[in-house]
Amino acid sequence: MADRYRPDSEPTTRTLLQRVLDTADLRTPRRRRSRRTLAQRTFLESPASKRLSSQTKTTTRRRSHGARSVVRLAHVQANGDLEEQTPRTLLKNILLTAPESSIVMPDSVMKPVEVSKVVQSSRQESSQGSLELQLPELEPSLTLAPGLPAPGKRKQRLRLSVFQQEVNQGLTRSQEPPGNADVSSLTSSLSLTFATPLQPQSVKRPGLARRPLTRRAVDIGALLQGLRDNSLASAPPADIVLEDTQPFSQPLVGCSPSVHHSLPHPSHIGIEDTERAVSHRRQSIGPGQQSHKVTEAVGSQEVMEARKSKESSEDEDTSGRPAGPELASSTPDLLKTKQPHQFLEPPSLPPGVAVLSSEPLESMPVRLPPRPRTAGPRHHQDPYKAGLSYYAKLFSFYAKMPMEKKALEIVEKCLDKYFQHLCNDLEVFADHAGRKTVKVEDLELLMRRQGLVTDQISLHVLVERHLPLEYRQLLIPCAFTGNSVFPTQ
Amino acid sequence: MAFSTTVAQKKHVKRKAPRGFLKRVFKRRKPHLRLETRSDLLIHLNCLLFVHRLAEESRTNACESKCGVIKKDHVLSAAKVILKKSRG
Numbered sequence: 001m002a003d004r005y006r007p008d009s010e011p012t013t014r015t016l017l018q019r020v021l022d023t024a025d026l027r028t029p030r031r032r033r034s035r036r037t038l039a040q041r042t043f044l045e046s047p048a049s050k051r052l053s054s055q056t057k058t059t060t061r062r063r064s065h066g067a068r069s070v071v072r073l074a075h076v077q078a079n080g081d082l083e084e085q086t087p088r089t090l091l092k093n094i095l096l097t098a099p100e101s102s103i104v105m106p107d108s109v110m111k112p113v114e115v116s117k118v119v120q121s122s123r124q125e126s127s128q129g130s131l132e133l134q135l136p137e138l139e140p141s142l143t144l145a146p147g148l149p150a151p152g153k154r155k156q157r158l159r160l161s162v163f164q165q166e167v168n169q170g171l172t173r174s175q176e177p178p179g180n181a182d183v184s185s186l187t188s189s190l191s192l193t194f195a196t197p198l199q200p201q202s203v204k205r206p207g208l209a210r211r212p213l214t215r216r217a218v219d220i221g222a223l224l225q226g227l228r229d230n231s232l233a234s235a236p237p238a239d240i241v242l243e244d245t246q247p248f249s250q251p252l253v254g255c256s257p258s259v260h261h262s263l264p265h266p267s268h269i270g271i272e273d274t275e276r277a278v279s280h281r282r283q284s285i286g287p288g289q290q291s292h293k294v295t296e297a298v299g300s301q302e303v304m305e306a307r308k309s310k311e312s313s314e315d316e317d318t319s320g321r322p323a324g325p326e327l328a329s330s331t332p333d334l335l336k337t338k339q340p341h342q343f344l345e346p347p348s349l350p351p352g353v354a355v356l357s358s359e360p361l362e363s364m365p366v367r368l369p370p371r372p373r374t375a376g377p378r379h380h381q382d383p384y385k386a387g388l389s390y391y392a393k394l395f396s397f398y399a400k401m402p403m404e405k406k407a408l409e410i411v412e413k414c415l416d417k418y419f420q421h422l423c424n425d426l427e428v429f430a431d432h433a434g435r436k437t438v439k440v441e442d443l444e445l446l447m448r449r450q451g452l453v454t455d456q457i458s459l460h461v462l463v464e465r466h467l468p469l470e471y472r473q474l475l476i477p478c479a480f481t482g483n484s485v486f487p488t489q
Numbered sequence: 490m491a492f493s494t495t496v497a498q499k500k501h502v503k504r505k506a507p508r509g510f511l512k513r514v515f516k517r518r519k520p521h522l523r524l525e526t527r528s529d530l531l532i533h534l535n536c537l538l539f540v541h542r543l544a545e546e547s548r549t550n551a552c553e554s555k556c557g558v559i560k561k562d563h564v565l566s567a568a569k570v571i572l573k574k575s576r577g
Contacts, residue, residue, distance in 0.1 A: 383513070384510075384514070387507050387510035387514070390510075391536055391540050394504075394537065394540050395544050396544075397544075398541050398544035398545070399547060399559055400548065401548055401557070401558065401559050402557065402558045402559070404558060404560055407547070407560055407563070410564045410565060410568065411540075411543065411568075414543060414564070414568040414571075414572065415540070417568075418536075418539055418572065420518070421572070421575065422532065422535065423514075423515055423518040425576075426519075426522070427519050427522055430522060436521070436522060437522070437523040438522060438528050439525045439528055440528050442528070443528050443531035443532065443535065447535060447538075450574065450575050459531075462534060462538065463531075463534060466534055466538065467506075467530065467533075467534055467537075468502050470502050471530050471533075474527055474530060475531070487527070
């Protein structure tokens, strides 16, 4: 077969149809061989080859026998192709078998064969030429109605068959460009027949022609999905806003509704506390700003927050915010720049912080009048606050969630209370042991009472878990060479 | 053989314990007591565990209220529970 040696640039319908044209009337020998091959391998080709074989039996005899040699070659090819079973080979086989409906003979038999091989074969035997053309087209259309796979495809076949009847009757086979051979085209019998065999093949076996198509579709879909997921999950809002490319428009649009859904929550929950939340969300909304509705929602949220602002710091933020919506509606970039500004405002809240932190400080001097004061409130506050903020930062690390600055201040207050409790307890324990020095045993007793150290979890386990190596070496006695243990007990 | 307290290769400890801070705090509150050299490390460990529990609890509170951000009230309610737990 010439088509065999022809370089297969692409297994497009066009090329396939061309091959069909070249390999006209390959039915008779192909039929037999195809049967055998079918017996060997019942796969995609089998339905098509079966149909073709049944058709070839009856029709090819009458039609022409000149292509036997060619058919043999094709058959050989088919055998080899079947074994290979690539889409290309499958399509080739289809083309080889398809020619029944090629120019030489308008084969509506191709279509009916898929539907009901038996019926078609019988029909073929009965009719010849135009009759064959018509009957198989008509009968398969009739037989299509009784139970046959793919009713949707049956409808197509019906239409095709009807149309083909008209066409075949009126015209000789006109080789339509292969491109029309797709389902939509009804002009050429070849195209029609080509389309129909393809469909049942796809129905019975994963479609030969459709395989590459489905692959591509899935890949694109998966790619878009992956893009969406990445844009939603990993990329921080700023990055998304910066990128702002068209491919991301879809994922952003996709995520904007999700963000939009999250938007009503802060409005419902607690607007007075949603400053930070809104600022956070606005960052997340940044990418979604491409969708106008999101910006409008943001603007509405900001307005609501502007109403509910209570503190001066909040006023500062809200004063920035009303300007925000205008910018938001205009461009997302401006909003993006605004967000960092607004974020800068909350951190620089010395008055608010001082107000909040002064409360515990005042309690301290009241409680500790006899304590020697080293350098007054400033000395007390700065390093003390620094130490507490160190632990507050650890809190934000452990929480793994975004936090408000006010929440961090509350954490610091908590820590202060905790230190009070801690020192009192240690004093009690040391006193109970008759000592004036707090030792490791006192700490262990404290942790046991707190429920951190249990029978299952020992102190050493906790030390190993949470402390760095240097401290572990200091705390856990370990044996060294020379019969020495460090730290000594 | 005494083991050196510092590693030869790198002297940079991640998450250093604020030993001076802890000692100062203890001294401020209980000047009549003394703190052993290694016990402040354990105090640091205790602080870490306390903060850890607090963070877990406040994260749970925030997730229960379906918030993506930890808020004051989450921390407050968590602190109530954990401080009660941490009372020796």
